[in-house]
Each structure stands twice: as structure tokens, then as C-alpha cells.
Amino acid sequence: MMDFMSGMLLASAYPLESGQMHSKQAGRYDIVRTLPKESDSIHNMFAYARVEGTLRVASIYHRHEGHDRSAVSVGGLFGFHTAAYQGVNLHVKATTSQYIAWINHDASKPTLSHDFFNATGDSFTYLSHANVRYENATMALTLGRMALHTPYVDTDDIRMAANSFEGLSSHISMTDHIDMQAFYVTRWAGFDSGANQQEFTPLVEDGSGVGALGISYTPNDESSAELWYYYADAMSHILYAEYSGHYNISEAFHLEYGVQGSYLAAMEHANVDGVVLGVMGIVDYGPLFCGLSYNRGFVKSHQRISDGFGAGPYYTSLDEATLGAVSQDAVGEDVMAYRVGVGYEFESIGFVIEAVYGRLRSHEHSVNVKESDVIVSYDITKAITLNASLTAFHSHDDRENFERGLVRVDYNF
Template identity: 25%
Template structure:
């Protein structure tokens, strides 16, 4: 697709490569949203924005990059999903980093986009999450990439104050180590450990096998509270997912079971049963089952429905259509029915370059 996204509707999360080719890149986005809450109150929001970035040529293994993000009101700002903490337009220098490469080792320092299971861009509105810190990666081991990162600030769609970089986890930040293995064809395995003093310790492991007509994946997470007042997540979660394609249809199913409570972390979270809005985050002993079907029989168009049944709280049903006009321009329409929690409809257009 042309740089489009589909909310939190996903079954597998792993570190995705950051922009690495030198030169100018970016996108232009337009978004509309209409929402109705459980009390019947309606709000609207519309915005235009996107990003513009530049990566310098490499000189003796050194390079630098910067990306400017912006979102501005078009007609309505009653619904704040696209806007700042005060429902206003804003702009931010979301990426500004220097990078060094030596052999198979890469070090990036500054502000940057990052996608890991519990710290990710969650690129579902106008401005994604970006992080400040350092990121060290190494791929000396065949088929394996090792990661070490320390993050101390973040901004973007999931932050309390999207329009400015604020501290993650107080003064302590979060230190992360991870490994992604892709040495066997069609199989990806990853493991991650997050140390957040006075917050929580998070361990995450998953694996996905993908063939032409089907895929199957498993995940496990263990989280332990590290606060003085027992306010952090504390529990285990496991999950299984699978998909099967028949003719022009793809059927997906997933299941998550939580013992205790778990968090998404800093972003949208990695759980197999995540819907566009609701996840298993923050609910004691939650259990969720997801079932979806997608039709792709029309060129450049995908339409589908995903229903997630939560053992506790409101269920969610997402109806969506994604159309690639060409390699640069994509359109997304999604209707999210959160049942007793309300509903919303969202239209997004993205032009990437």
C-alpha cells in the first residue's frame, strides 16, 4: 500500500527498518473523523498535515537526518484525535539525529521513529510517535539483528502532550534490549526486554510462520510491577493467531488470555487481538477473541471486517476499505463500532514521496 495504515488492526509486530536512503522524503495527509460517544454526544475533526524529512549522504560512515511533522485544522477540531493536547494545530521536529555505521553495527543518537513491540510509532492519525534517545543495532550473527536502546523522551499520537517531547517514565526513561531472527525462510522470531524503573519490567516473545496461503503465530509476555504503590502492570499474557487465504478471501483469527494486567507500553501495543481502538491493555484477567475476513478480489482494493470479543468491557467491530490509487496515493475508510462505548468513522488519504 502507499504508506497507509489500518489503525491497530494487526497480528504481528516487529522492528521495522527506519528510513535509510539519503535524500528528501515525506508524505501529505488529509483526515476526517466523526465520533459519537456512549452518551450520544457527537464530535467532528478534520486536518491536513504530514511530514517532510531529509537524510544526508554518508561521509566515512557518518550521516544525519531530520523530519518535520505537522497537523493543521481544516474545518473542525471538536474531536481532538488529530491535534495537540489543547485540540489545536501543531508542528514538531520529530526526528533529528546523527548516525554512525561501522561494519554491521549502527548507532543512532537523537530523535527518531522506532517500532518495537512495546515502543512504536502507532502511525494511526496525523503525527506518529517518535522517541528521543539512542539506538544501537548489530547484525554480525547471520539472520539475526540485535538491538540496544535507551529512550528518555517521546512525542506524538499516544503521548499525553503530543506536540512536545516530554519525559518517558519520569527521569528514568526505558532501556530496551531485543533480538530479531529471520534466518529461516518464512519464519520470524523476536524477543524483547524493557526495563522501566519505577514503572515495570516487560518481557515479550513471539514467532510467526508465513506461507503462501496461511500464517500462524504465537506470543507470550510477562510484566512485573516496579512501582512503590503497585500502580504498574503485573501479569502474563499469551496469544495465538492464524490466517488462511482461499481464492480472494483471507480469514484471520486470534486469541489472547491475560493473567493479571498488562500494558501496551508506549504505543499501540503488540497484541494479536488488538482492534482499531480497543486492546487488552489495563484490564485485569482480560480475555479476547478476534475473527476477521478480508476480500481482495478487486485490483488495488481491500475490504474487510474484524470483530473482537472482549471478556470484559465493550466489544468492537471494525469495517474497513483500503484503496491504492497508485504507488504514491492511498485511501482508507474505517467504521469502528465500539458497541456500548460509541462509534466513529474515519477517512484518511496519504500521498507519499
């Protein structure tokens, strides 16, 4: 799902589409960067400051082996950014998720889902974004805590606390067709970072951080390509390439396609090493769309592939299951996955519904999972959005089977 945080994103070569099936492509994220209001003094930077944020109400229900867990939370992302003085401005935002005592079960009981809370089931509030930026018409530099949207380091907003990262990033619009992004981050917080999601912790244990350089090329309105190199200290060197585009057959009928490839080379004493290939295709006919994607991962003995830090870049990612998670549970085995789905968009009212099915397994079938998702997104107004999903996950030995329902309502201001 799209997140509610701002970030510098590689450009989109074609109109953005709604829904999960459209969410794993080169150029999915558009660069919509409006320069902040200019001030004539440091004092006026704060006088012209703008309050912004998202109020979020979320509910989750999880059933596993006959045991029900649920939770309701109120929170979101709240902060401000100043005007710019000589191109420099400040951004500060806090993420919060608050336990609602009269709705939720007591935190000590096993019936409380901890997805919205910390490891002990308590509320949290933390400074998720705090950075200094220098921006002009062609470049932006950010130092501090920030959102990032890249193939292997991603904000991935799927619960109450989206991932945010601590470090330095830059974006340069080199030409009308070429954009470059580079960053070095050392710590992260958010739902994907661990049980205590409100605490900034190292991205890689015993590693100094993750650095990356990415270049996107959009030669025309129909195609986009990107190339990334990641240095994940104490983990792996990662080279990622992707090419995608769309082909208009008629005003109502068009095709989307993509190919991707990753090469992961493990560092000393690490086991993240392998090759991942993927293809995808989507047919759009008016409001109806259907898609098919396939990934295959190749590893050697005692090695595995990784999703990185966030959602992962692979076309076959589902609401829960990912190629990297399967590989982590089947070290030394090749892995494969496919995903099929169909959706319908009521564009006039901003409503999209999708049904998606995926199968992921290892070569020796030591891991074999199936997942079905139904996903709804609804732009109720320009400021209010609703996202909901139903997930049914089935593993090869039935011990990890579960069903989950998730609803989130956001008010953006």
C-alpha cells in the same frame, strides 16, 4: 495501520501481507535500509541532501451519546536527510497538523474532535525527528528523535502525529539469520503520548526512561522468532517472546500462525505485573483471508498488564480496544480477548477491505466491551495511498459506546 515514517525494523521471514489481521506478528516489519549517498566532504553532505515527506489530509467523525464531533486537518511529515560522510548523516523532519477554519467548527465548541489537534483544539507543528546516524552495511546507530517499531515501544501511526521517541538506538545484522536491536529512550511525542501530542514528555512519570534489547531469528523463509527484554524505569521489567510463520499448502492456499507470551514484573511501588499469552491463525486462499486470535492475561490483586508505549503487541488489538486498556479499567482481574475477521485483497489495484469483530472482558465482567471494524486501504498510485476505517465500540454499561469514521489520504514524496 502502517506508519509513514522510516525506522529500523526486525526482519521479516515471509512475504508481508496487507490488513489489520496481519499486523500483529513477529517479523511483520521488513528491513529495507538503503545506505545514503556518500559524500567526500562535510560541505557535500548538505549539497547532496534529499527532501522527503508525506502530505496528509485527514477527516474524522465521532458520535458518542448522541453528540457528534468531527474535524478535518491538513499536515503530514516533512524534512530531509543529508548524504553520508564517513558513514555519518543527518535526518530532520517536522510533523504538522493544521486546523482548516472554513471546514472545522470553532475550536471552543464541543463539536470539534481534538484527535488531530492539541489539547485546546489548535494546530501544531513540532520537530518530531532530528537525529544523527552512523550507518554501514551491517549496523546503524541513531542519536536523537526517531521512529521505533517494537512490541512495547511503537510509532503507531493512527491519526496525524505518529509517535516518535528521543534517545539512542542501534541495529546490528549479526548474521544472515540473526538481527539485534537495542535502544534507550527517555521522552516521546505523538497521538498516544497525551492530549498535547506535540510536546515531548517522559515515557514513565518519575522514571528515567525505557531501555530494550531485542533479537530476531529467521532460520528459513517460513518462520521467524523474536525475544525482547524491556526495562521501563519506575514501571516494570518486561520479557516478550513470539514465534510465527506460514505454511504453503498450494500456490493459492497457505496458513499463517503465531504464538506470543509476555512476562511483566512490577518495580517497587508500581502495579504493572502479570503474564499474557496469545495465539493466532490466518487462512489465506488467493485474495481471500480470514483469521482468529486469542489473548489471555493473568494478574494478581491490585495488578494490571500494559500495552506499553504505542499500539501494543497483542494479537487481539482492534482499532480502539486493546487488552491493556481493559486491564487498566479492571485492576486485579484476569482479562481475555478474541478477534475474528475476514478480508479480501484486490492485489492488482492495491485495494484491501476487512471486517473485524472482537470481544474483550475482565474475569469478573466489570469490563466487557465489543468492537466491530471495517477497514479499507487503497494504493491509488505508488505515491498516493488511502486508509479508511469505521469503528463501532460498545461497552458493558453503554456509557462509552461510540461510532467513528476516519479517512486519511497520503501523498509520499
